[in-house]
Amino acid sequence: MTDTANAIETSEPITDYYTMLLLADIQQGSSTIKLSSVEGVYKGRVLYTSDMDDFFTILSVNYDTNTVTIDGSFDYNGQNKIVTVE
Known part of the structure; x- marks a missing residue:
């Protein structure tokens, strides 16, 4: 059975199987990042x-503020930076 078929059978969100490109507002030294959307973003996923x-x-x-907390911080500031979530 494929991952997609398994996701449908178990009612898991199909977004679990996709890499997402999102826009992010990043503050240097902060572990909190504001994303353009957090739909399909869950604890344990990887961001880079x-x-x-x-x-x-x-x-x-x-999910109320479209922010995530990560296990580190960026060494630069940036608005509308493209981040990848896997």
Whole structure:
């Protein structure tokens, strides 16, 4: 059975199986990032950018404010930066 078929059978969100590109507002030294959307974003997923070699694990998601907390911080500021969530 494929992952997609399994997701449908178990009613898991289909977004669990996709890589997402999102826009993010990043503050240097902060572990909280504001994303353009948090739909399909869950604790334990990986977040990274092409600007850095580091990968971060998402520790928590605030669905009211579209923010995530990661297990590290970025060393630069940026608005509307493209981040990848896997």
